[in-house]
Amino acid sequence: MNKEQEHTFVTLLEENQNIVHKICRLYTSDADAHNDLFQEITIQLWKAYPKFRGDAKFTTWMYRVALNTAITLYRKSKKKIKTQEIEPISFKIKAEEYDDQVEQQLRLMYDAIKELNDIDKALVFLYLEDRDYKDISETLGISEVNARVKMNRIKTKLRTVLNP
Template identity: 80%
Template structure:
């Protein structure tokens, strides 16, 4: 890899590393697992970077590689990446200071508890949705059609309603 390409990768990774940290928090439950997953995602990003054509935003591509790596590792070894015991207090989704109060905090806690019950792909879709990604970006990231992303999200919303209002 050329020095210019290497510099571009490092710059992009530094600017967007919060994406990788959020994915790691979502799919791990301790610091060692977080660090291991962060390292593995970074390695996969590094390997794939020369093939990145720029057809999508770097952050969208990074979400896709990161989520795919996390899901693949989870499926290979459930003891290394544990989604069931994740503490969602550490996952920070965008919310403005004006919106944040005790009521919102309680609602978020209930919602995160419900999200814990979803499968890995559904969690990834909700994660991207809560990050204010549009359906085009979600579909590109997860490798599904935009229509499929919308349908899945509607089904997930219904599933979450059922979990929250039994």
């Protein structure tokens, strides 16, 4: 990867790092696991970026890589993930701080979403990010109709959990 590509990658990651933080929040239960997953997703994005062709929006590609990394890590949690050293430039990403009060308000919703299976979690996440069903279906590799049907079923399930 040349310097221009590195700069573009770091800029895009900084601008869209909330996507990764939200995915980490869905698939982890403590700060250490969140940081580990954030680092692993960043590494996977870094390794995959040279192959990014721009056929889809950067954020759609980022969702796909991040969700696949999170799902793979936690489905195979007993296996150790091999990591590699990357150049120091990737660690110059300015991290944003989250407001504890906002975290408290979101906790109930995230706890309910965590009860869903991995694919349903990903679907809800993309839906909450205001992604249209076409983007959701492309990201998850399912049909638009399937995405709509699954989302309606998930909404019913979450209503039951959140309003017993």
